[in-house]
Amino acid sequence: MILETPPIGLLLAASGETGKLLFTMLLVFGAAKVLYEVFEALRQPGIVGEILAGVLLGPGVLNLLQPTDFLNALAELGAMFLLFRVGLEVRSSDLLETGKTALLVAVLGVVIPFTMGFAISDLWHGSPVEALFLGAAMVATSVGITAQVLSSKGLLNHVSSKIILAAAVIDDVLGLILLAVVSSMAKGEVRLMDLLLTAGMAIGFTVAVVRWGSKTMARVVPRVQETLKGDNAEFKIAMVLLLGMGLLAIEAGVAAIIGAFLAGMALSNSVSHRVHDLTSGLSEFLVPFFLVGIGLNFNLKAFAEPDVLLMAGVVLVAAVISKLVGCGLGAWQLGRRNMFRVGAGMVPRGEVGMVVAQLGMSLGVVPDTVYAIVVSMSLLTTMVAPPLLNIAFRGESGD
Amino acid sequence: MILETPPIGLLLAASGETGKLLFTMLLVFGAAKVLYEVFEALRQPGIVGEILAGVLLGPGVLNLLQPTDFLNALAELGAMFLLFRVGLEVRSSDLLETGKTALLVAVLGVVIPFTMGFAISDLWHGSPVEALFLGAAMVATSVGITAQVLSSKGLLNHVSSKIILAAAVIDDVLGLILLAVVSSMAKGEVRLMDLLLTAGMAIGFTVAVVRWGSKTMARVVPRVQETLKGDNAEFKIAMVLLLGMGLLAIEAGVAAIIGAFLAGMALSNSVSHRVHDLTSGLSEFLVPFFLVGIGLNFNLKAFAEPDVLLMAGVVLVAAVISKLVGCGLGAWQLGRRNMFRVGAGMVPRGEVGMVVAQLGMSLGVVPDTVYAIVVSMSLLTTMVAPPLLNIAFRGESGD
Numbered sequence: 001m002i003l004e005t006p007p008i009g010l011l012l013a014a015s016g017e018t019g020k021l022l023f024t025m026l027l028v029f030g031a032a033k034v035l036y037e038v039f040e041a042l043r044q045p046g047i048v049g050e051i052l053a054g055v056l057l058g059p060g061v062l063n064l065l066q067p068t069d070f071l072n073a074l075a076e077l078g079a080m081f082l083l084f085r086v087g088l089e090v091r092s093s094d095l096l097e098t099g100k101t102a103l104l105v106a107v108l109g110v111v112i113p114f115t116m117g118f119a120i121s122d123l124w125h126g127s128p129v130e131a132l133f134l135g136a137a138m139v140a141t142s143v144g145i146t147a148q149v150l151s152s153k154g155l156l157n158h159v160s161s162k163i164i165l166a167a168a169v170i171d172d173v174l175g176l177i178l179l180a181v182v183s184s185m186a187k188g189e190v191r192l193m194d195l196l197l198t199a200g201m202a203i204g205f206t207v208a209v210v211r212w213g214s215k216t217m218a219r220v221v222p223r224v225q226e227t228l229k230g231d232n233a234e235f236k237i238a239m240v241l242l243l244g245m246g247l248l249a250i251e252a253g254v255a256a257i258i259g260a261f262l263a264g265m266a267l268s269n270s271v272s273h274r275v276h277d278l279t280s281g282l283s284e285f286l287v288p289f290f291l292v293g294i295g296l297n298f299n300l301k302a303f304a305e306p307d308v309l310l311m312a313g314v315v316l317v318a319a320v321i322s323k324l325v326g327c328g329l330g331a332w333q334l335g336r337r338n339m340f341r342v343g344a345g346m347v348p349r350g351e352v353g354m355v356v357a358q359l360g361m362s363l364g365v366v367p368d369t370v371y372a373i374v375v376s377m378s379l380l381t382t383m384v385a386p387p388l389l390n391i392a393f394r395g396e397s398g399d
Numbered sequence: 400m401i402l403e404t405p406p407i408g409l410l411l412a413a414s415g416e417t418g419k420l421l422f423t424m425l426l427v428f429g430a431a432k433v434l435y436e437v438f439e440a441l442r443q444p445g446i447v448g449e450i451l452a453g454v455l456l457g458p459g460v461l462n463l464l465q466p467t468d469f470l471n472a473l474a475e476l477g478a479m480f481l482l483f484r485v486g487l488e489v490r491s492s493d494l495l496e497t498g499k500t501a502l503l504v505a506v507l508g509v510v511i512p513f514t515m516g517f518a519i520s521d522l523w524h525g526s527p528v529e530a531l532f533l534g535a536a537m538v539a540t541s542v543g544i545t546a547q548v549l550s551s552k553g554l555l556n557h558v559s560s561k562i563i564l565a566a567a568v569i570d571d572v573l574g575l576i577l578l579a580v581v582s583s584m585a586k587g588e589v590r591l592m593d594l595l596l597t598a599g600m601a602i603g604f605t606v607a608v609v610r611w612g613s614k615t616m617a618r619v620v621p622r623v624q625e626t627l628k629g630d631n632a633e634f635k636i637a638m639v640l641l642l643g644m645g646l647l648a649i650e651a652g653v654a655a656i657i658g659a660f661l662a663g664m665a666l667s668n669s670v671s672h673r674v675h676d677l678t679s680g681l682s683e684f685l686v687p688f689f690l691v692g693i694g695l696n697f698n699l700k701a702f703a704e705p706d707v708l709l710m711a712g713v714v715l716v717a718a719v720i721s722k723l724v725g726c727g728l729g730a731w732q733l734g735r736r737n738m739f740r741v742g743a744g745m746v747p748r749g750e751v752g753m754v755v756a757q758l759g760m761s762l763g764v765v766p767d768t769v770y771a772i773v774v775s776m777s778l779l780t781t782m783v784a785p786p787l788l789n790i791a792f793r794g795e796s797g798d
Contacts, residue, residue: 017468019649026642033635040628070418070472076417090761152630229439232683236432239684243425250418264585281680284631285638 009398016220025074027065030056032288044388047148048289054295066295075293078143078286082139084242085283086165086277087155087264092214092351095166095265098159105330106216109346110174112326113138116318121370124311130370132182133360135375138319140175142350143168143370144257145382149389150286150345155396160338163331164345171346173202173257178180186365198253205252206262209245213266215244216242220272234271235278235371293384295351303376311371319377320384323347337392344388353378411710412570413474418782424473424688425774426464430456431687440699444785446547451695461761466695474692477685478543479659483641484682485546485564486663490553491613494664495566497558501565504729508566512537515717529769531581532759536773537718539574541749542567543656544781548788554795559737562730563744564660568609571657572601578755579652585764597652604651606659608644616640620669628773633670636678640666693749693781695795698784702775705798711772718776719783722746736791744785752777 028331031053039049057065065071117135126134143165144269148291150161180198225233250255267275303309328343357374360366366374430452438448456464464470477696494501516534525533542564549560579597583590588609610700640662702708708760729741756773759765 018655022646240429243421249420256417278680279674281677325685
């Protein structure tokens with residue numbers, strides 16, 4: 001009856017966008033938090049519950065939500081604020097201290113997964129180019145989930161955590177360079193100058209921020225703050241730096257979340273606790289969209305065929321083991337316990353693996369099935385990580 | 400040269416959405432904050448600078464940005480977080496105390512602007528239905544800007560502020576009912592039952608939340624908090640309530656920001672300071688998108704014709720005066736100074752006037768020119784309010 005009235009109907013149409021928006025956000029946020037609580041009550045990591053909320057709401061199960069541009073944008077912002085907040089708690093000097101070990105972890109964590117991916121595809125009679133792409137897709141670490149687990153346990157200052165974070169940054173740069181090489185080979189034209197430029201930009205950007213970011217900010221922030229009139233001037237500077245560094249990172253070829261992490265780290269010495277609090281509000285609100293978004297993109301139907309399911313299983317196991325062993329070996333100096341921790345933290349591939357597979361598809365060298373397998377590997381490694389980290393860090397607690 | 404390399408080009412394409420997103424957000428946030436500082440340095444209200452940033456970036460001047468779905472969504476969220484945070488600082492008992500005065504302010508602030516709008520359109524040879532719509536468009540107060548000014552000055556506990564907030568809530572309900580009546584008349588069929596239902600829902604929702612919201616939350620929040628395991632449980636409850644009440648408000652026919660305000664107010668007695676801090680982060684980050692969004696929708700080109708410009712000027716002056724006088728008169732008991740304050744706080748029409756005009760257009764009874772005039776009136780009353788409030792509250796300071 002009410003729906004027939006012209007005024008309300010039209011008013012709803014006029015504010016219909018807002019209504020849909022709020023409904024979607026309430027669904028995502030509410031479902032994430034409910035499943036978080038359920039999982040925590042069952043002594044399972046709450047984060048897995050939040051990802052599962054996405055799988056349940058998504059096209060594969062209840063079909064209440066599709067991944068939209070708006071949800072993807074919120075998810076991306078969520079991941080950036082997460083890494084920014086993590087960056088705020090890490091000093092670049094700490095990261096530089098772990099330098100050698102982190103480099104070894106990153107390099108072995110690139111070589112071993114790449115080799116295993118290449119070998120599996122080759123044994124499965126994939127073309128050499130296809131094998132290169134599967135190898136490359138297994139390389140890049142997506143540190144978002146690990147950061148969330150470590151941060152929620154208050155373990156960001158643990159030695160393993162620092163190595164994981166530093167190695168993930170190096171890994172992202174190495175992954176970019178590897179991807180550039182692989183793509184050039186796929187197109188049959190390796191242009192050395194361009195490859196060097198790609199590598200140079202990515203390395204230059206990262207090294208510059210890690211080396212000089214903190215010092216520069218320690219000088220710039222107080223000065224800018226003096227001249228600004230409004231409240232929360234520090235926070236405004238921080239937000240501009242976060243968005244700007246995310247953009248610069250993309251321009252330099254690495255992931256926006258790496259830029260966000262570096263922005264946070266550059267500010268870690270120079271901003272007050274107020275900035276931490278204000279940023280926490282944003283990440284608390286937005287991170288569920290990141291986690292649900294992971295689940296939302298997971299399509300159960302792709303694995304109806306037993307053949308695909310089998311290869312997906314093999315790739316998944318190889319993806320987990322190759323990082324556990326590769327990255328773990330890199331940290332052998334720190335003892336067996338920390339080797340396991342570092343390895344577990346580097347397992348998640350997240351969206352980076354998917355970008356690689358997408359690139360291969362758009363070049364026409366990666367078939368649909370391999371794409372679906374890579375997507376599932378990326379998601380499942382992300383979902384496997386929190387329980388692995390829980391086991392690895394059992395008994396440890398921060399703060 | 401770099402753009403020619405396949406890997407980087409494709410990678411950018413793959414992450415192109417994120418890049419665009421960050422660029423837009425950096426542009427909006429950065430420009431808003433720069434112009435905020437410039438205006439504050441010139442001893443003008445910074446908020447006007449932020450709105451002007453939108454006008455400058457928008458299609459009318461630099462044409463760097465168009466209003467997109469994503470920006471509109473952020474703007475809407477910004478307005479909601481703003482009103483939610485304001486609600487957190489207001490007790491419903493305070494609002495109920497101002498009851499009679501606020502009701503008088505709201506009613507006179509509806510009757511006088513409506514009469515003036517109707518008379519102007521009639522003198523301008525508009526049809527009776529057109530006159531009804533212009534009248535209705537001049538009625539609804541959009542309290543976002545006023546709330547921002549009062550909150551930034553720490554004046555939310557001032558007696559005038561409480562009356563403005565209470566009157567704005569009542570005004571929104573009255574405006575909805577008036578709009579329902581006017582639309583029914585425009586369609587030539589006044590269905591009393593439907594009108595009563597519309598009115599009943601809007602009034603029922605608002606009264607119920609104001610009366611029982613705080614008490615209910617004071618009981619519910621501690622209990623829910625006890626059972627929740629994660630950090631920041633209060634904040635999560637607050638976010639669910641914010642989104643849910645915004646949605647309910649839309650369903651009841653009033654604006655989402657009114658729902659957000661009521662959600663904040665319902666929680667004002669029961670949540671800790673931590674929730675304030677976390678919410679501040681979200682509003683600090685999102686409010687610039689609300690302010691820039693106002694400017695972005697302002698189209699200078701509509702006023703190329705002197706005829707339209709003249710009527711726009713007349714409507715604007717009438718819009719400002721009718722609220723200043725109407726709402727001011729309602730607060731006569733509080734002395735001349737507070738009459739001016741209350742009147743000035745009620746001047747902004749914001750998006751509500753635009754919704755009315757849009758409705759009239761979609762019913763085919765409001766011509767394009769009148770629509771443009773209403774849009775400019777809505778925006779300019781919003782831009783006029785901060786300096787007016789600055790004058791009205793000169794010498795007062797909160798906290």
